[in-house]
Amino acid sequence: MANGTVALEEKSFYEESTNKYSGILSWLLTTDHKRIGLLYLVTICAFFIVGVILGILMRLELIAPGPTIMEAQTYNTLFTLHGVIMIFLFIIPGLPAIFGNFFLPLQIGAKDVAFPRLNLLSWYIYVIGAILVLISLFLPGGPIDTGWTFYIPYSVRSTTNVSLAIFAAFVLGFSSILTGLNFITTVHRMRAPGMGWFRMPLFIWSIYSTAWIQIIATPVIGITILLVIMERAFGVGIFDPALGGDPILYQHLFWIYSHPAVYIMVLPAMGVVSEIIPTFARRTIFGYKAIAFSSLAIAFVGYLVWAHHMFTSGISDTARWIFSLLTFIVALPSGVKVFNWVATMYKGSIDPKPPFLWVMSFIVLFSIGGLTGLVLGSLATDIHLHDTYFVVAHFHYVMFGGTGTIFFGALFYWFPKMFGKMYSIKWANISVALFFIAFNMLYFPKFIMGYMGMPRRYFDYLPEFTNLQVISTVGSWLMGITMIIIFANLIYSVKKGKKSPENPWGGVTLEWHTASPPPLENFHEIPTVTHEPYDFSQLEEMKHESK
Amino acid sequence: MFLMFSSQSASRTAEAVDSVMIYIVSVSLLLLLGITITMIYFVFKYHRKKGHKPVDIHGNIWLEIIWIGIPTILVLTMFYYGYMGFRTMRDIPENAFQINVTARMWQWQFNYENGKQTDTLFVPVKTPILLKMESVDVNHSLYIPAFRIKEDVIAGRINYLSFTADLTGSYDIACAEYCGLKHSMMYTRVVVMPDEKFTEWYESEKTEPDTNITAVSQESQSLLFEKGCTTCHSLDGSKKIAPSFKGLMGNERIVLRNGSEMHIRVDEEYLRRSIMEPNAETVKGYTAGLMPIQKYNLNDNELNKIISAINSLN
Numbered sequence: 001m002a003n004g005t006v007a008l009e010e011k012s013f014y015e016e017s018t019n020k021y022s023g024i025l026s027w028l029l030t031t032d033h034k035r036i037g038l039l040y041l042v043t044i045c046a047f048f049i050v051g052v053i054l055g056i057l058m059r060l061e062l063i064a065p066g067p068t069i070m071e072a073q074t075y076n077t078l079f080t081l082h083g084v085i086m087i088f089l090f091i092i093p094g095l096p097a098i099f100g101n102f103f104l105p106l107q108i109g110a111k112d113v114a115f116p117r118l119n120l121l122s123w124y125i126y127v128i129g130a131i132l133v134l135i136s137l138f139l140p141g142g143p144i145d146t147g148w149t150f151y152i153p154y155s156v157r158s159t160t161n162v163s164l165a166i167f168a169a170f171v172l173g174f175s176s177i178l179t180g181l182n183f184i185t186t187v188h189r190m191r192a193p194g195m196g197w198f199r200m201p202l203f204i205w206s207i208y209s210t211a212w213i214q215i216i217a218t219p220v221i222g223i224t225i226l227l228v229i230m231e232r233a234f235g236v237g238i239f240d241p242a243l244g245g246d247p248i249l250y251q252h253l254f255w256i257y258s259h260p261a262v263y264i265m266v267l268p269a270m271g272v273v274s275e276i277i278p279t280f281a282r283r284t285i286f287g288y289k290a291i292a293f294s295s296l297a298i299a300f301v302g303y304l305v306w307a308h309h310m311f312t313s314g315i316s317d318t319a320r321w322i323f324s325l326l327t328f329i330v331a332l333p334s335g336v337k338v339f340n341w342v343a344t345m346y347k348g349s350i351d352p353k354p355p356f357l358w359v360m361s362f363i364v365l366f367s368i369g370g371l372t373g374l375v376l377g378s379l380a381t382d383i384h385l386h387d388t389y390f391v392v393a394h395f396h397y398v399m400f401g402g403t404g405t406i407f408f409g410a411l412f413y414w415f416p417k418m419f420g421k422m423y424s425i426k427w428a429n430i431s432v433a434l435f436f437i438a439f440n441m442l443y444f445p446k447f448i449m450g451y452m453g454m455p456r457r458y459f460d461y462l463p464e465f466t467n468l469q470v471i472s473t474v475g476s477w478l479m480g481i482t483m484i485i486i487f488a489n490l491i492y493s494v495k496k497g498k499k500s501p502e503n504p505w506g507g508v509t510l511e512w513h514t515a516s517p518p519p520l521e522n523f524h525e526i527p528t529v530t531h532e533p534y535d536f537s538q539l540e541e542m543k544h545e546s547k
Numbered sequence: 548m549f550l551m552f553s554s555q556s557a558s559r560t561a562e563a564v565d566s567v568m569i570y571i572v573s574v575s576l577l578l579l580l581g582i583t584i585t586m587i588y589f590v591f592k593y594h595r596k597k598g599h600k601p602v603d604i605h606g607n608i609w610l611e612i613i614w615i616g617i618p619t620i621l622v623l624t625m626f627y628y629g630y631m632g633f634r635t636m637r638d639i640p641e642n643a644f645q646i647n648v649t650a651r652m653w654q655w656q657f658n659y660e661n662g663k664q665t666d667t668l669f670v671p672v673k674t675p676i677l678l679k680m681e682s683v684d685v686n687h688s689l690y691i692p693a694f695r696i697k698e699d700v701i702a703g704r705i706n707y708l709s710f711t712a713d714l715t716g717s718y719d720i721a722c723a724e725y726c727g728l729k730h731s732m733m734y735t736r737v738v739v740m741p742d743e744k745f746t747e748w749y750e751s752e753k754t755e756p757d758t759n760i761t762a763v764s765q766e767s768q769s770l771l772f773e774k775g776c777t778t779c780h781s782l783d784g785s786k787k788i789a790p791s792f793k794g795l796m797g798n799e800r801i802v803l804r805n806g807s808e809m810h811i812r813v814d815e816e817y818l819r820r821s822i823m824e825p826n827a828e829t830v831k832g833y834t835a836g837l838m839p840i841q842k843y844n845l846n847d848n849e850l851n852k853i854i855s856a857i858n859s860l861n
Contacts, residue, residue, distance in 0.1 A: 072728050073834060140806070142836060147725045153702060154685040154727055159826045159836035241703030242842075247686060248701065281593070283601035290611050312688060312723075313699045314706035317637055321630050328622035332615060339614040340606075342582055345589035347602040352590055360590070364583055371575035378625050380567045380632025384695035387688060387723040451568070453692025455723040458731035462719070536601065 010519040012420065018116075018520070031116035032520060037102030038418070039123050044098060045487075047089040047130065052483055054082040059442075059476035062469050065461055072459040076145040077160070079457055081137070083148030084165065088172050089130055091403055092261060095268035096214070097126070097179055099410050100207045102418060104183060106511035107201045109192025109529065111521040114185035118178055125175040132168035136161040147457060149258075152239040152250040156231050163229045170225040173218045176264075180214030183207055192510070194529035198292070201509045201533045202285065205292040206271025209299040213260045213267075217303070221257035224250065248313055255306035263302040265399060267295055269406035270337055273359050276413050277341050278534040279507045280356040281348025285534050287340035294333035301330045311382045320379055327377035334370055338363060353505065354428035358409030361436045365401030369394060372447065387457075390450025396443045405435070408486060415490065416500035420517045423493035427485060434482040441475030508538045558710050563632040564695035571625050636696055639709045643677040644670070650680065650687040650700040651775045652839050653729035655720065664773075665754060668737040671745035672715050678708045683844055688724035691737055697723050712739040728788075728837050729778060770852050774844060779837070782860060788837065790830050792857050802828040803835070818854050 013034045017026040027035055058078050061068050070078075101119065105112055113119050137143045144165040146155040155162050187208045191200070200208075228250070230236045237243030239250040278285045285291065307315060307323040341363065350356070372394045375381045385391060408431075416422055445468040454465050461469065503512045508531070514523050531538050593599055646668070647658040657665050670676050680689060680700040689708060690697035698708040722733035740748070771777050771792070779789040790800075798813045808831065811817060821828060822845070825838035845853065 072731070073837065076725075076728065076730075145727070151686055151725070154725070157685060157839055158727070241701070244703075247703070281601065282595075284603040284605060286604060287606040287611060290606065312697050314701060314704060317633075320633070324629060325626050328626045331622055332618055335618045336611070336615060338582060339610075342586050342589070343604075343610065345586060345593065347599070347604065348589070348593050349595045349599055349601040350590050350593045351595040360586060363586060364579075367579050367582055371579060374575060374622065374625055375568065375571050378567055378571060378629025378632075380564045380629045380636070380695075381571065382629075383633065383636060383697060384564045384692070386697065387690075387725075453690070453719065453721065455690060455721050455731075457725040460731040462734075536603075 010515060010524065012515065012517040013520045014517060016520040029120075031112070031120050033101050033105050033113050033116065033119060034418075034518065034522075036119050036123055037098050037100075040093065040097040040101060040126070043123075043127060043130065044090055044094055047085050048094075049483070049487075051082055051085040051090055052480065054078050054085065056476050056480050058082060059473040061459070062461070063473040064469075065463055065466060067460075073142075073145065075459040076457075077143040080144050080147050084133065084144070084169070086399075087148055087261075087265075088169050089126075089133065091265045091399055092176060093126060093172075093179075094265075094407055095272065095403065095410065096183070096207055096210055096264075097122075097175075099203075099272065099414065100179070100183060100210075100268065103414065103511055104186060104204060104207055105190070106514070106518060106522055107204055107509050108187065108190060108195055109510045109523065109527045110186065110190040111523070111526070113182050114189055115182050119182055122175045122178040122182070125171060125178070129168045129172035129175060132164060132171060136164040136168065139164065149254060150225075150228060151254075152228065152231070152245075152247045153241060155228060156240050163232050166225045166228060170222050173222045173225075176214045177218045180211035180218075183211040184215070187211075192527050192529050198289065199529055199532055202274035202288070202291055202295075203268070203271035203509075206267045206274070206295050209295040210264050210267045213264050213299050213302070217257045217260040217264075220253060221261075224253040224257070227253075248310070248315065251310050251313055252307070255309045256303075259306040259309065260299075260302045262395075262398070263298055265403050267298060269362070269403040269410075270295065270334075272406050272410045272413070273341060273362060274337075275507075275509065276355045276359045276409060277344045278536075279413075279505050280353060280359075281345050281350050282506060282536050282539075283344070283348040283534070284532070284536070285340070286343035286346070287336075288532075288534075290336055291340050294336045297333040298330065301326065301333070305330050308377060308382070311379060312386045324377055324379045324382075328374070331370065331374060331377070338367060338370075351505075354425060354432060355409050355413035355505070357429065357432040358405055358412060361432055362402060362405040362409060365397055365405060365436075365439060369397030369399075369401055372397065385450055387455055388450035389446040389454045389456055392456050393443045393446035393450060396446070401439055401443070408435070411490065413505070414511075415493070416504050417511055417516045417518070419494050419497075420500055421493050421497035422500040422504060423489050423497055427489045431482055431485045431489065434478065434485065438475050438478035438482050442472055442479055443475070445469075445472045445475075503542070506536075506539055508536055508542070509533055513542065558694040558696075558712050560632075560636050560710055561693065561695045563635045567625075567628045567632045570628055574621055574625070636709065639677055639707075640675045643675040643709060645677045645679060646670070648678050648680040648689060648700065650682045650689070650722070651684050651844070652727055653722070653733040653778050654775045655689070655722075655733070655735045656773060659749070661749065663749065663754070666772075667735055667755075668720060669745065669748065670712060670737060670739055671742045672712055672739050674742070675711045676709065680706050680708060684839055685726050686724045687722045687726050687733070690721045690723035691718060692721070693718035699724050712737075715739045715741055727839070732778075770849060771856050774841075774849070774853065776853070789833060792860050795860070796858050801831040803831060804828045815854055815858075818857060819850065822850060822853065 013032055018031045019026055019029045021029060061070050061075055139161050141159060141161045143160060144162050145160045146158055146162055150166055187204060227238050231239055235243055237245045239245040239247055241247055274285060274291055305323060305327045307319060308327045311320050376385060376394060412428055449465050449468050454461060500516060502516050510527060513527055645660060649656040655666060657668050682700045682702045687700040688697050689700055694710045696708060696710055698706050700706060717736045717738045720735045720737055722730055779787050781787050781791040782793060784791045784793040795813055801808050802811055822841050826836055829835040
């Protein structure tokens with residue numbers, strides 16, 4: 001809020017609340033989408049850090065063959081919890097709940113989401129689900145040890161707290177559904193005057209596509225979880241072969257949700273990439289419609305490929321080749337996005353600030369993740385690599401290298417907008433470089449181990465894998481250090497950072513047309529949209545606007 | 548590039564998988580390098596410091612067609628090679644030598660048609676083998692990295708796996724589908740033998756062939772071994788993750804039931820209870836919840852045999 005800007009006469013959303021309370025209550029009872037986004041940011045980051053610590057402990061255990069710091073049962077619960085926390089508590093809600101909440105209304109020129117109270121309820125449901133996960137750790141029976149896939153019959157036989165832990169996933173599903181519902185309505189009903197569908201920023205397109213998957217796919221996992229709980233409690237016999245059930249049916253139902261869920265995780269990240277590249281190349285996006293429609297194509301075709309997780313389960317050979325073919329088809333729209341992003345750098349004016357560096361790192365890591373997905377989509381190679389470290393490496397490149405990288409990219413891009421402060425650019429650059437090195441050290445050896453025949457979810461391993469396991473473990477330490485640098489930089493900057501300029505990167509989408517941090521109802525008056533989203537000729541006008 | 552690191556290839560399926568891998572990885576590497584180099588080149592060439600005025604290019608329909616069209620052709624060839632490689636795994640000659648596989652937590656058992664039963668898989672070289680596989684408890688997956696093949700082993704259905712080994716030798720068999728506590732220890736070997744050696748063993752009374760590759764333990768015939776009990780319970784008094792069977796019957800011990808300690812004397816009734824509902828009472832000093840419930844694994848007859856086998860170890 002430098003001299004003479006419009007914001008001078010307005011209070012930011014930190015200073016003005018939607019309710020009559022002050023302090024912590026004004027946050028816990030808020031219906032402001034920006035405050036709710038920040039509530040999510042704090043809770044989701046807390047669980048992310050827990051997941052990282054669990055991952056580092058697992059890697060430490062694997063530094064040498066045989067028991068090192070824990071017993072097999074502990075290891076089995078660790079990889080289950082690492083999966084459950086990272087997937088259900090971090091990466092599925094991550095980008096939509098934090099950045100979707102904060103920026104969707106801002107980017108379409110709305111005062112809030114369509115259902116602000118429902119939005120707050122969604123956060124409470126998330127918190128309740130998270131608390132249920134935590135309770136399941138400490139009740140007699142012990143933490144769940146089934147793997148995050150909860151495959152039957154093991155999940156019916158296990159005496160650990162399976163029912164409570166999966167019930168938590170059921171509850172979290174409702175948070176996801178309600179958030180999706182809220183976003184779809186908001187996009188349809190609350191765009192500012194002049195913002196037609198093809199003037200929406202691409203982040204909105206990706207959040208919109210994601211929201212549809214959240215609404216349509218999540219109920220399937222909800223029903224499946226209830227059936228597993230009934231199976232455990234009453235021995236119904238739907239999935240359990242000992243009671244005449246079919247364990248393969250469980251796998252179908254599980255992946256009918258969980259494969260589209262992969263796109264819930266990655267689509268919003270792709271949307272953020274489509275925001276960051278034009279801003280730092282200061283030119284319009286290349287192939288706007290191709291990128292927008294590829295989001296929808298991914299959301300649609302993503303429903304039809306679930307059985308590629310089951311190529312070795314004994315499904316018919318015909319089903320195997322059909323799902324293999326469809327899996328290759330779903331790779332195409334992701335390729336289209338990558339090509340259009342790189343083309344957007346052509347004849348731009350590129351200023352590689354930290355958010356852009358995160359995107360460059362994303363493009364390399366996500367491409368490796370996507371291309372190794374082709375290896376797994378192909379039948380012959382998948383039969384060999386299914387359930388090995390190759391798969392573990394592949395999905396960490398896509399999920400952590402893809403979505404995780406952009407989680408930080410989004411945080412570094414929008415940090416000045418969210419907090420009105422600027423972080424240390426130097427330390428941010430260092431953390432991107434360290435992240436890239438640590439990431440490849442941590443996960444690339446897993447591709448090699450997988451091809452050598454190292455199965456996943458192994459507490460112990462054959463001696464020939466020792467060297468590669470050690471490299472990976474050292475990578476996990478470097479990754480831990482990188483995380484400390486990232487969070488230290490950001491937390492320090494929230495408290496003591498320099499004031500950020502209103503529009504530090506020169507962005508032109510609507511969130512940059514208001515103060516940083518924005519006022520309670522986002523805009524002084526609802527803007528009328530007269531430009532396409534990435535028209536940088538506005539930058540000159542915007543400077544005049546604020547003088 | 549992966550092949551430098553890969554384990555030895557010892558069958559036709561392995562060669563097929565490796566060549567598909569080489570094809571997909573080569574194309575992928577070209578794409579990855581193309582994308583990365585172009586991106587870095589643009590970042591330097593169009594760096595803001597150089598003061599170019601940015602040009603708004605909204606897109607190019609021909610470029611879109613090219614970068615949808617060429618990848619489509621590429622992925623279709625990948626699909627085709629992958630499918631053809633898969634076919635070599637699934638074409639099973641009618642004269643294939645059949646072996647039935649039973650998987651349980653955490654042990655493999657191979658049943659030959661003449662009644663032979665082993666925990667190591669012995670097969671003749673250059674002969675098509677057909678494994679018919681079923682689990683008695685949770686999901687497992689029989690994985691032979693050297694042949695690049697695997698298939699899940701599931702209760703209530705018979706899945707099959709086929710291979711023809713081209714080289715004699717001994718190769719790892721791993722369990723690839725998570726199956727609980729000792730999943731990572733569910734290893735055995737497949738021993739590929741010259742034809743005449745295999746036949747000699749197959750027609751003999753011996754459970755173990757005259758190779759120095761593996762020893763099959765003596766108790767392999769007993770039900771304790773077949774049902775997987777000995778994975779966790781020793782027969783000689785040594786401590787494994789569960790109490791030893793040696794001298795168990797008649798022994799006094801402290802158990803935890805619903806969190807409270809109780810003194811009991813081991814009798815038949817106790818054994819029956821702790822086999823069928825292993826987690827109702829746990830011996831003090833051992834972890835609860837590790838033993839799978841045996842209700843579905845044992846019939847009455849087998850339960851009686853197991854109890855008398857434990858009895859005989861005093």
